[in-house]
Amino acid sequence: MASMTAPAPVRRQRAFARSGRLLLRALLVAGIIGVLAAWWFATPSSLTFTPASTATSLGELSGMAGAFLVCAQVLLIARVPWFERAVGMDRLVSWHRTLGSTVLFLILSHVLLMVLGVQLLTSGTPWGATAAVLTSYPDMLTALIGTLLFLVLGISSARIPRGKISYETWYWLHVTAYVAIFLTFFHELSAGVHFVNNPLNRAAWIVLYLATASAVLTWRFILPAAAAWKHRMVVSHVVDEGNGLSSIWLAGPHLDELGVRAGQFMMFRFMSVGHMLTAHPFSLSRLPADGLMRITVGALGDHSSRMRHLKPGTAVLAEGPFGHFTPDASRRRKVLLIAGGAGIGPMRVLAESLVAEGRNVVMVYRSSRERPALERELRALRPLVLHTVVGSRAELGHDPLAARPLGRLVRDISEREVYVCGPLGMAHTVDESLSRLGVSKRMIHREILSMGH
Incomplete structure (x- = not known):
């Protein structure tokens, strides 16, 4: 049979995810309605x-709507566990980017x-009106600096500028968003007529900002610091897998208590020169066991290219786990995994978990050159x-992941649920091929590797 009935815990998890996504969207809409009401009645x-x-x-x-959505943006990527379980980190990041525009x-x-x-009030010039705004309202100097920071952040996230700067530069530019929020906050309270003369609006605005700051401090700093102390994770050794x-x-101790599942990723920060300033997402290629776990990374950018030089004993800070790219996402007994490049890492543990479940x-493992990494481990995962x-x-004279060769390779592909993990170009090719081969979009699960890995 091509399908299977998901166990009750999995069905409950899916129902929670669906309701969570709806609730989160409803909260965003309710927040915007609340801003409109606060503006209208004040x-x-x-x-x-x-x-x-x-x-x-x-x-x-x-201004009020923009300030509210800035807080929403920050909350979406504050690592709040309920948000991640309900929506998934990939969708949260996507929503965060969409809200940015x-x-x-x-x-x-x-x-x-x-x-x-x-300008309309004074019948003056735009430059005179600008000068009047800057000198007539309180806390305008800090607001001006904060606004300029927001503009720099927005421009740096556009497609063309983003492709020309390194991930590290982009990351630290975005850290200044916290500074920008702080600098503009006081101007909102001291100059906004909807707050100065309305204690209820003022109190609600302060609560919004305090809640946002508390979420960031709790899940981005305090809890990760406590986890780092508990697990005291270090680099054990580095293996060149080829290709x-x-x-x-x-x-590290207690790694099994991390709760990471097959296909999930964590945010890793290596306390070494060239690595400690940024955290990057990497999926596990071996789950925690006997005090060890493993990630397998490809040379996708400056950061990941330097990771082969990490020294044993290097301290590691890790956040997570995150992601819904797990066996629980699948409903069918028949499963197809399509991996390329560094995508073999999460696919190896997915294969191990799915085989253990009796699936x-x-x-299909795509490698453009040399002998595929981790092939020996995969061959041992019978059946x-x-x-x-x-x-x-x-060299091959064709794209082996195009619809016709892929269909010849996996004859019953339309009966299978499919997981895809690899570079963006490969993922697009596979999407098109699966569509032509009659695989429903509901049966396709993706994890796309980017420069952030």
């Missing part, structure tokens, strides 16, 4: 809606509308059926 009833007052009032609204638009609208309101891949073995597992496809497209 607007003086005696206000005469002239062009100048309308521009100013809309500028205040866009909206926040940037609202901040720019706030600035332009406030300047326009003053541009290296395995980093990690040792019918086939793996796993392993197809290794080695060689560049030029």
Whole structure:
């Protein structure tokens, strides 16, 4: 049979995820409605809606909405466990990026509308109106610096600039978002007419910011520091797996209590020169056992390329686990795993877990050169059926992951649930092939490797 009934705990987990996503969206919508209500009811009833007052009032609204969404952005990536379990880190990051464009638009609208309101009121020039705004409202110097930081963050996250700067530079630019939020907060309370004369709005705004700051401090700093002390993780040794891949073995006490499952990833920060300033996501290629666990990484960027030089004994800080790319995501007894490059890491533990569950597992392992890494371990996972496809497209004369060759390789592919993990280009090819071969999108689970790995 091609399908299987998911056990009750898995069904409950899926139901929780579905309801969690709906609830999180509902909270975002409710928050925006709350901002609109706070703006509307705090607007003086005696206000005469002239062009100048309308521009100013809309500028205040866009500023309030932008500030609320900035807090929402921060909360989405604050590692709050409920959010991650309900939505998944990949979707949270995607929502965070999507909100970024909206926040940037609202901040720019706030600035332009406030300047326009003053210009219409005074019949002056835009430059004179800008100077008037900067000198007439309290805490404007800090607000100006914070706004400029937000603009730099928004520009650096656009596709073209993002491709021209290193991950480390991009990461530390985004750390300044906390500074920007702090610098603009006091201006909101001291200059925003919807807060100065409305104690209820003011209290609600302070609670919003305190809750956001508490979530960041708790799940990004305090709890990771406590976990680091408990596990005292260090690099045990590094193994060159060939084909541009290296395995980093990690040792420490109580690693089995991390709760990491097959297919999940963690955020690792290696306390070594060139590594300690940023944390990167890596999936495990061997689950914790006997005080050891392993990640297998490819040379995808400057950071991962340098990891082969890590020295034994290097301290490691780890957060997580994260991700829904696990055996629980699948409903069918027949499963196909398609791995490429460093994607073999999470696929190896997925294969091991699925085989242990008694699933019918086939793996297609794509490697453009040399002997595939971890192949010996995969061959030992009986009764796993392993197809290794080695060689560049030029050498092979075709793309082995195109629909026709993939269909010949796995004859019953339409009956299988599919996990895909590898570079972005490979994932796009596989998506197109699976669609042509009649595999439903609901039966496809993806983990795409990027420069962040």
